[in-house]
Amino acid sequence: MDQLILFSKFPFVQTSEITLRKIEKSDLDELYSIYSNENLFKYRPGEVKRNKSTVENMISHFERDFGKKKTIFLGICLNEDLKRIIGIAEIFDFDTKVNMATIGYTLNEDYWGHGFATKTVEALRDYLLNTIGINRVQAFVMPNNIKSKNVLERNKFTKEGTIRQGAVWKGNGVIDLDLYSFLKSDL
Template sequence: MEVKIMLTTELHTERLHLRKMKVSDSPSLFKIWSDPEVTKFMNINCFTDENQAKDMIKLLDEFSQDNKAIRFSIIEMDSNEIIGSCGFNFLDYENAKAEIGYDIAKAFWGRGYASEAICALLDYAFSSLKLNRIEAKVEPENVKSVKVLQKLNFTFEGTLRQSERVDGRFNDLNMYSKLITD
């Protein structure tokens, strides 16, 4: 029996408003996704055209229609500016788990916004979606992202060797997880 879950379209933290991505967010998200330092560890190439952002948002929306994923624009409440995105890249209700992903505009790095956004995702996943496990896959060289996950007490489970093909090369991914009981 398939469980039908309505995913929320908004989450709030002390400084952030997480809202389901909309096509109208594409100018702001294009600015972020066209920065090679931001996309360095994302499994996308640096965007060169705003239409790529629109297409990405539409694709992510299709996944959310099937409740397989959802991506939020991260809005800093003080400035009302989109400073990144985060969400569930993959929702597996049968196994009560999800994979998270996140990106923050370079101008906002080092201010704890990624941690704050991820905490909102964790709270929603464990309390509302009743998930048991949250996973994050990170390239070992992505030191900033690893630090965020360590700060949030994710457990390093090991390395998925040559797990992802990017630009014709195979990259290792480190697997981190957090359980509802952690």
């Protein structure tokens, strides 16, 4: 894992259809529409945000967490409008000894069912494996989140098993999680 490249500046990952880029203050309205949607928090950690000022503070926390080399939050954009985010991609839980990272993704509900989550996971996976030199990319999914499991399976991730009552997700309590992974050797 080349942390010098990974944390030298916010990643800018562009494919033929989507771009993953730094989240800016100007993204507040789109970010708020994501974080204030109760449907999105059925299957992700955290709680619905009730006011824009909370979400605005999160943007500066994204910058802080990047500076601490802790988590990378990226806006997901369609290439025809890079100023408007349709979702959030996350890279976190870096382990340099194992050479791995965990990914997460959340799309604005208006963009569900169009393949953008699948394209986001593909972009994250390829960026981490090919540009950063990660060996293992993993993702955790609640067992009843069928759509997200399908996204990972379309990207050739392997289900390793279920971690039973092994995590606490704020807003969801103690939960089961399915663990999926993709290794560089799987390419």
